[in-house]
Amino acid sequence: MQKSIHVDCPTYLELGLKNGEVSTVNGKELNHEGVKHVIDYLCQEVDVKADDVLTKVKSVGKDEGAVTLKLYNGAVSTF
DSSP, X not given: OOOOOOOSXXXXXXXXXXXXXEEEETTEEOOHHHHHHHHHHHHGGGTOOHHHHHHHHHHHTXXXXXXXXXXXXXXXXXX
16 A cells, blocks of 8 residues: 655756647656646645646746746745
8 A cells, every 4th residue: 555645845847848838847758648647746745736837837938948847835836
């Protein structure tokens, strides 16, 4: 049986952008479904949804490069 460990620290994500879409998560290149799956998995312990992360990325307004986000206690912020 796996136990869930609640950690009282933030999660940081570096999301690489290509043509305005997230193409890498922490340096790992993934397809669209893979990006959403990995973000969902990483967000579980900090009460954040993948849609919130992707919305924040779009609000930054970058088409290329990388965006670093801090996820903590239900909030998503740029770092």
